[in-house]
Amino acid sequence: MKPVLAAAAALGLIAFAPSPVLAQAAPGEKVNQLIVYGDDPCPESKDGSITVCARKEESERFRIPAPLRDNPNAAVNQGWTDRVKAYETVGAAGAYSCSPVGSGGASGCMAKLINQAYAEKKQGTDVQMGKLIEEERARRLQTIDADAAAEQARVEQLEKQYDARIARERAAEAAAPATPAAPQPLATPPQN
Numbered sequence: 001m002k003p004v005l006a007a008a009a010a011l012g013l014i015a016f017a018p019s020p021v022l023a024q025a026a027p028g029e030k031v032n033q034l035i036v037y038g039d040d041p042c043p044e045s046k047d048g049s050i051t052v053c054a055r056k057e058e059s060e061r062f063r064i065p066a067p068l069r070d071n072p073n074a075a076v077n078q079g080w081t082d083r084v085k086a087y088e089t090v091g092a093a094g095a096y097s098c099s100p101v102g103s104g105g106a107s108g109c110m111a112k113l114i115n116q117a118y119a120e121k122k123q124g125t126d127v128q129m130g131k132l133i134e135e136e137r138a139r140r141l142q143t144i145d146a147d148a149a150a151e152q153a154r155v156e157q158l159e160k161q162y163d164a165r166i167a168r169e170r171a172a173e174a175a176a177p178a179t180p181a182a183p184q185p186l187a188t189p190p191q192n
Contacts, residue, residue, distance in 0.1 A: 033129045037061040050140075052132040067126050 030049035036042055038058030045051040063069075070077065093101040096108035 031133055033133070050133060050136050052129060052136050054129065054132060065126065067124055 030047075032043075032045075032049055032051040034042065034051065034053045035056060036053045037056050037060060042053035042055075043051055060066075075083075093099045093105055095104035096111065097105050098109040098112045099105035
């Protein structure tokens with residue numbers, strides 16, 4: 001019975017794990033996320049793709065990323081409120097308690113892991129590409145109204161030119177005398 005419970009718990013972890021694919025850009029839109037250091041230039045966007053560059057100091061170029069340098073769960077790096085919260089859950093048992101004791105005690109472990117992950121992500125100082133992508137989209141969307149207005153003006157100008165040309169042609173046809181055209185000679189059959 002225990003292997004079945006372990007397999008079910010593993011499938012539950014996989015099914016409810018947050019998916020990074022959901023945070024991706026809209027389908028069909030290519031996003032190029034880069035980290036540049038110092039005064040390195042950010043490459044230009046090509047082919048309608050969005051290129052987002054996060055800039056870090058030159059001294060960070062060859063270092064291990066800041067979130068991986070030390071243990072954020074070490075007691076030295078935790079605030080007093082986090083320690084108090086840990087004491088609040090001592091002896092907790094039952095459903096959603098993340099405890100091996102009681103009915104449904106393990107059911108709260110995934111929620112606890114998810115809450116910890118979101119808390120770490122919220123307090124992290126690392127680059128947040130999602131915000132940079134949204135800023136780039138907003139920058140691109142600022143010019144849409146102006147571009148659309150320019151295109152509309154160009155189309156209206158072309159329509160006016162077309163209408164003027166049609167009016168000139170009709171006026172020329174009306175001014176020309178209505179003389180019947182001379183009959184065309186009949187074609188002669190080929191001679192053998």
